[in-house]
Amino acid sequence: MARRTPPQSASRGKDHLVEELHAALVTDDPQRAALLDAILKVVVDHGLGPESPPVEIMQLLGDKWSSLILTLLGTGPFRPSELRRVVNLISRLGNSTPISQRVLTVKLRSYERLGFIQRTAWPTMPPRTDYRLTPLGRDLVNTIAGIVDWSLSHKDEITAAIHAYDHAGAD
Amino acid sequence: MARRTPPQSASRGKDHLVEELHAALVTDDPQRAALLDAILKVVVDHGLGPESPPVEIMQLLGDKWSSLILTLLGTGPFRPSELRRVVNLISRLGNSTPISQRVLTVKLRSYERLGFIQRTAWPTMPPRTDYRLTPLGRDLVNTIAGIVDWSLSHKDEITAAIHAYDHAGAD
DNA sequence: CCGAATCCGACGGGATACTG
């Protein structure tokens, strides 16, 4: 873990890998080389590997429920039981299985941890809680909407591609 | 599938559920009710449940490698071995584990099935193959870039939120 | 009503060996 810094320079390992990256590609196309350089710069400076923030966020959102939950929260605060009812009614609309209480709680916790939503609890009896988007979360929901819209507007195209692919062997 | 919407009979079940949706929410705020209606319309017409196209695409992209692979393919065609080398070098940059050949193949297949990339194979010996984005795939990559950029530009904020959350009990 | 704890099945993804 806490190893001494290598004798020569702090980013020696990185530099070396970047050189390897260039060597690993046979690019006779200078334009593409420039593109790759741009991407590598992003990758090296900010990270896009399997444990980088973008991938972790994609993983968080890439589950069964997050798109729906966050989109719903975009309309305003929800109490957990409300949220669960609505989510499950929508699930039924698509003939899908409902979300369990446990999973809903886990999801909400993880959003809260990343600062996307804020949890408010009143110490009454019975207890009352609500969840609402933070400004950061609202921003995220807008970004998600980009993919949601894209998916919806291209779904026929994608469906056609799937159909073509699945029938390719049977021609 | 894409049937006309008769006012009464065919979508009776749906209508019923939509009514339930309204009943499930205690909204004294008319503005929010309008927002919810808008979302419900999208949800009901196009689907946003757990098995809808948007969620399935989010799930496809929400794995360990897709963001990186598709971003790289955005620079031009790759041979599998090239792609794997580059991906793994980048993984090492982030001190992550490499991608296995099997998983890379599985991922590429799934992208191909949805029409995001095109596979070209020459029946030579040794074999040669390459993968390149389709127009649809290029469009998708641009959309992904939206989330990637968002993640990168907010990562400090998110990191701070995580830190605050994890220390909340220890104040 | 909110949510934590426990048990369990399903699936993603890694290592390895093998074919063309």
Place this chain on the structure above:
DNA sequence: CAGTATCCCGTCGGATTCGG
């Protein structure tokens, strides 16, 4: 080099139960 088949393990998500 490209791809498949097998095996294995860790994690995710669902059902249920219990506590505040």
